[in-house]
Amino acid sequence: ARQSIDQKYNPKLIPNKDDLERINNILKNINLGHLLANEDNFEQIIPFIEQRAGEIKQAGLVDESQKIGLSCDFIPPNGDYQNFGIMAALDHINALKDLVKRFPKLADLPKIYGGGSYGGYLSLLIAKIAPWYVDGVIDNSGSALPPLNYILGREMESGCDYVLNSSHILI
Numbered sequence: 001a002r003q004s005i006d007q008k009y010n011p012k013l014i015p016n017k018d019d020l021e022r023i024n025n026i027l028k029n030i031n032l033g034h035l036l037a038n039e040d041n042f043e044q045i046i047p048f049i050e051q052r053a054g055e056i057k058q059a060g061l062v063d064e065s066q067k068i069g070l071s072c073d074f075i076p077p078n079g080d081y082q083n084f085g086i087m088a089a090l091d092h093i094n095a096l097k098d099l100v101k102r103f104p105k106l107a108d109l110p111k112i113y114g115g116g117s118y119g120g121y122l123s124l125l126i127a128k129i130a131p132w133y134v135d136g137v138i139d140n141s142g143s144a145l146p147p148l149n150y151i152l153g154r155e156m157e158s159g160c161d162y163v164l165n166s167s168h169i170l171i
Contacts, residue, residue: 011074015042019072050169068169089125096133114138
């Protein structure tokens with residue numbers, strides 16, 4: 001969940017009940033107990049935690065390498081939903097179908113998809129969804145299946161995405 005330079009494309013960070021309980025305990029532990037985190041002000045409280053964590057580190061009360069770990073759910077922007085690349089793969093398939101319809105000679109050329117990481121994953125999805133439109137896939141580090149932590153998310157101890165990884169805090 002990379003942050004976009006355009007705010008309207010950023011995911012919304014929504015904490016659940018356990019997340020709020022954890023962040024409120026953290027606020028108490030770092031002498032910011034007068035602040036109370038809720039679903040509406042979660043993102044606004046993060047800079048206060050980061051500033052206080054920096055002060056605590058500068059005072060030598062904790063090791064410089066320690067980070068405060070927070071968690072929350074990422075809600076895609078603009079009413080979108082997480083579809084694990086299915087829609088993007090279908091878009092590529094439909095674009096190819098349209099090109100072949102407009103330029104029939106393209107149908108005689110081999111259709112070779114390629115990419116690394118997400119592009120490789122999309123190439124493999126396209127081959128899975130419409131194998132008759134694929135003559136080859138060149139992939140570098142794409143996964144054949146979505147990684148399990150993308151599906152289970154916080155239920156797996158490692159989590160899955162980071163929106164902020166500063167010297168004091170990890171979300």
